[in-house]
Amino acid sequence: MNKSEKTALLQSAGAAEEIEGRSLWRDARIRLFRNKAAVGSMIILGIITLLAIFAPLLSPYAYDQIDWGYIQEGPNWENGHIFGTDGNGRDLFIRVLYGARVSLAVGLLATTVSLIIGVTYGAVAGYFGGKIDSIMMRFVDVLYSLPFMFFVIMLMVVFGRNIFLIFVALGAVEWLTMARIVRGQTLSLRRREFIEAAHATGVSNFKIIFRHIIPNVLGPVIVYMTLTIPQVILTESFLSFLGLGVQEPLTSWGVLISEGAKVIEASTWMLIYPAVFLALTLFCFNFIGDGLRDALDPKDR
Amino acid sequence: MSVMNKSAKKDASPILSVRDLKVHFPIPSKGLFAPDRQLKAVDGVNFDLYPGETLGVVGESGCGKSTLGRAILQLIPPTDGQVAWLGKNIVGAPHRDMQPLRRDLQIIFQDPLASLNPRMTIGEIIAEPLVTHKPELGKEEIKARVKRMMARVGLLPQMINRYPHEFSGGQCQRIGIARAMILEPKLIVCDEPVSALDVSIQAQIVNLLQELQREFDLSLIFISHDLSIVRHICHRIMVLYLGNVAELADRDSIYAAPRHPYTKALISAVPIPDPEIERNKERIVLTGDLPSPLSPPSGCVFRTRCPFAKDKCAQEPPVLERVSDSQEVACHFHDSI
Numbered sequence: 001m002n003k004s005e006k007t008a009l010l011q012s013a014g015a016a017e018e019i020e021g022r023s024l025w026r027d028a029r030i031r032l033f034r035n036k037a038a039v040g041s042m043i044i045l046g047i048i049t050l051l052a053i054f055a056p057l058l059s060p061y062a063y064d065q066i067d068w069g070y071i072q073e074g075p076n077w078e079n080g081h082i083f084g085t086d087g088n089g090r091d092l093f094i095r096v097l098y099g100a101r102v103s104l105a106v107g108l109l110a111t112t113v114s115l116i117i118g119v120t121y122g123a124v125a126g127y128f129g130g131k132i133d134s135i136m137m138r139f140v141d142v143l144y145s146l147p148f149m150f151f152v153i154m155l156m157v158v159f160g161r162n163i164f165l166i167f168v169a170l171g172a173v174e175w176l177t178m179a180r181i182v183r184g185q186t187l188s189l190r191r192r193e194f195i196e197a198a199h200a201t202g203v204s205n206f207k208i209i210f211r212h213i214i215p216n217v218l219g220p221v222i223v224y225m226t227l228t229i230p231q232v233i234l235t236e237s238f239l240s241f242l243g244l245g246v247q248e249p250l251t252s253w254g255v256l257i258s259e260g261a262k263v264i265e266a267s268t269w270m271l272i273y274p275a276v277f278l279a280l281t282l283f284c285f286n287f288i289g290d291g292l293r294d295a296l297d298p299k300d301r
Numbered sequence: 302m303s304v305m306n307k308s309a310k311k312d313a314s315p316i317l318s319v320r321d322l323k324v325h326f327p328i329p330s331k332g333l334f335a336p337d338r339q340l341k342a343v344d345g346v347n348f349d350l351y352p353g354e355t356l357g358v359v360g361e362s363g364c365g366k367s368t369l370g371r372a373i374l375q376l377i378p379p380t381d382g383q384v385a386w387l388g389k390n391i392v393g394a395p396h397r398d399m400q401p402l403r404r405d406l407q408i409i410f411q412d413p414l415a416s417l418n419p420r421m422t423i424g425e426i427i428a429e430p431l432v433t434h435k436p437e438l439g440k441e442e443i444k445a446r447v448k449r450m451m452a453r454v455g456l457l458p459q460m461i462n463r464y465p466h467e468f469s470g471g472q473c474q475r476i477g478i479a480r481a482m483i484l485e486p487k488l489i490v491c492d493e494p495v496s497a498l499d500v501s502i503q504a505q506i507v508n509l510l511q512e513l514q515r516e517f518d519l520s521l522i523f524i525s526h527d528l529s530i531v532r533h534i535c536h537r538i539m540v541l542y543l544g545n546v547a548e549l550a551d552r553d554s555i556y557a558a559p560r561h562p563y564t565k566a567l568i569s570a571v572p573i574p575d576p577e578i579e580r581n582k583e584r585i586v587l588t589g590d591l592p593s594p595l596s597p598p599s600g601c602v603f604r605t606r607c608p609f610a611k612d613k614c615a616q617e618p619p620v621l622e623r624v625s626d627s628q629e630v631a632c633h634f635h636d637s638i
Binding site for chain 1: 371374376399400403404406407410411412415416417418419420421422423429430433434459460461462463464467477480
């Protein structure tokens, strides 16, 4: 059979249905869904998220509504205060769910901010290398050396207490590590032959970074992201615990834990419920992070 | 095997002329005040390439073969010298002028899997040059062309949505070839395209390259250290040693009558598939290692390993001398040895 016949044959075979490939992402997804701890964590996190979103529908009380008849009372199914009430007579169940809203929102937003800045910054620094890389990474080093608490307190003093400041402060700190991770990965990628092939074809630097580099560094980035979210939630709780976080009557898990800790002997429920939710969420994110790492990098286990 | 019409070749003007091309890499010195040292990866290479011709570039590891290939494509900026593409020097050309030339200049790599982005489908990989240079083509047209090219290089077109890790090494190399061919370039630099493949696949890939060359009147620069394959595919062969051209000649002349002692040693090392001849043939064995390109020997760079080296070799570097119509040698004593 000569070549043109062969080509024609291949072409006619091409009329057959296209075969869907299995991308590395899909492989990773399959591996992730085989991991029981990760799947369980995703279900629990999903439930917590749904509870947080539909919070107002789930309780007869509002988060800032004072029930004068039940001040600092324990859990009671008959009057609807299933987690009890706090020292001001506000329903703890709805407050824990509102706390979840704040904590999850801070976690996701600050992480997204750090993701966008960190990945772009790190990829640009690593890709161009040389002097640009040195200057950009020294800037990161300088920011790293800023004491975080001092930075947050300064922001509070200058701009006043504001929930958005927490996003800004956390995002501004978290992107540094992300930038370092992405830069390191990019340095090892940019000498790879498929990048060189793109160069030889004349693909622009911008497109090389966004089409070839970033999709290939996303694995470690996603893993780091799932580990950053609990870290951010914890930091926010810590700031709230110190009184630098959200403002009354709005609340977060950190604020609730802080209030509960003060009355731990008299009313344990005020500490236990928010603490359980916080701990559960952190556990879930960490399990998902572990599962993702195993799924995305099966050789690394 | 395609046979080149030699008279036609001489009449045509070269598609690519490389003149005194140098690529030196600065190596940061250890001392604070000591000047940077220069690693001379390619040190003054001259050659012409004609349309439809295959030039083999051979030499041992670290002699500058790959650097030369990349410097021609301006993937590594040359330190000095000229690369004239269709008569126009492209060394130091601004990005804007280089961009339209990129569609005529392509490269195929040694490691077939590493040269494909693992996160892209092969359809996207092969289409990338088209999307970059001919964005005016619609999605359907690009897809149709990709499928046609896949069939041409021997891949099933319905594999278009698959990912590189789902293919074998030989198939990956076909994908690499399809990506290089999709814009119908005039020159492809093949950087050891078959050395990572096993022998039966090597033959298929080499034959595919030859078919494509005939069909599209391609020029190839074929970098390899496998002299049997070079002999099979190349019209002319350039032997590099430590960034310098040792010998540049037609395939038949260089295999029949190598003039440079280094070429002689290389060719005598090629095994012959006949045990009788193989046992009795004269073998030139070189001793020692390739000297460091950071401090190349004075005079002729090959003199430290040359069995015929004399005083003159240490004093002046030999220039590439035309010894016959089709053969150039850089050796002071090519007549006597």
